[in-house]
């Protein structure tokens with residue numbers, strides 16, 4: 218049976234949509250079937266990250282009962298399967314969100330996992346997404362405001378009966394201005410299951426409207442997302458030489474100029 222896993226945060230802009238897309242992409246690389254669902258119906262992100270803002274059938278059509286949710290599944294050129302939300306202005310989002318609990322379970326035999334990209338904050342949009350999921354992955358950057366909001370989201374997820382699998386820390390620069398991973402685990406009382414470095418490749422991939430795993434598969438961020446996916450499926454990811462040392466060093470080594 219398909220697991221529904223919500224990617225939530227609390228604070229906005231920390232990297233939920235980036236994590237949803239790239240975790241799905243990494244899971245697919247490992248042969249696992251994943252679908253990405255944009256549950257952010259007032260300010261949808263998925264189709265904007267992927268350059269597909271005008272798909273004919275969207276989550277809203279399913280929430281209105283006009284279409285079956287499976288009619289809103291698209292195969293993106295990157296290989297990702299997505300269910301987009303419409304970018305049109307939503308007059309009555311709360312009425313639509315009430316139907317999420319009826320519509321999402323209709324995906325129950327749709328592969329291994331549906332990753333649900335949630336809205337920021339703890340308003341009704343985010344809470345409905347937490348409520349329909351079996352599990353939650355909490356995204357936070359390594360600073361006090363994000364971690365504080367992440368704590369509130371963890372508490373809310375647990376109140377809704379959603380299991381928190383762990384925390385993905387994003388935009389990590391490894392300097393002494395950010396919270397350490399140990400401190401984050403202590404504050405949140407949850408394991409950190411992924412550490413994603415601050416990486417320009419992610420900004421480039423947004424510009425190219427594709428997951429970073431597709432545009433820059435050997436970048437530090439891609440490797441980190443592969444490790445996160447491997448962690449979730451109970452495997453250990455071993456980096457290739459190119460991923461660890463870069464193509465330039467690889468070529469020098471092959472030519473015998475470097476050991």
Ligand SMILES: Nc1ncnc2c1ncn2[C@@H]1O[C@H](COP(=O)(O)OP(=O)(O)OP(=O)(O)O)[C@@H](O)[C@H]1O
Pocket residue numbers: 226228229230231232233234235236262335336337387388389413414415416417419420423438
């Ligand atoms: N590891 C990273 N390194 C550098 N930039 C990043 C990283 N992760 C995300 N970003 C950038 O941060 C911005 C916000 O990312 P994203 O849209 O994924 O966040 P979000 O949590 O989904 O935001 P929102 O709360 O608005 O939905 C984007 O410009 C994205 O490219």
Ligand SMILES: [Mg+2]
Pocket residue numbers: 233234235262334
């Ligand atoms: Mg987003």
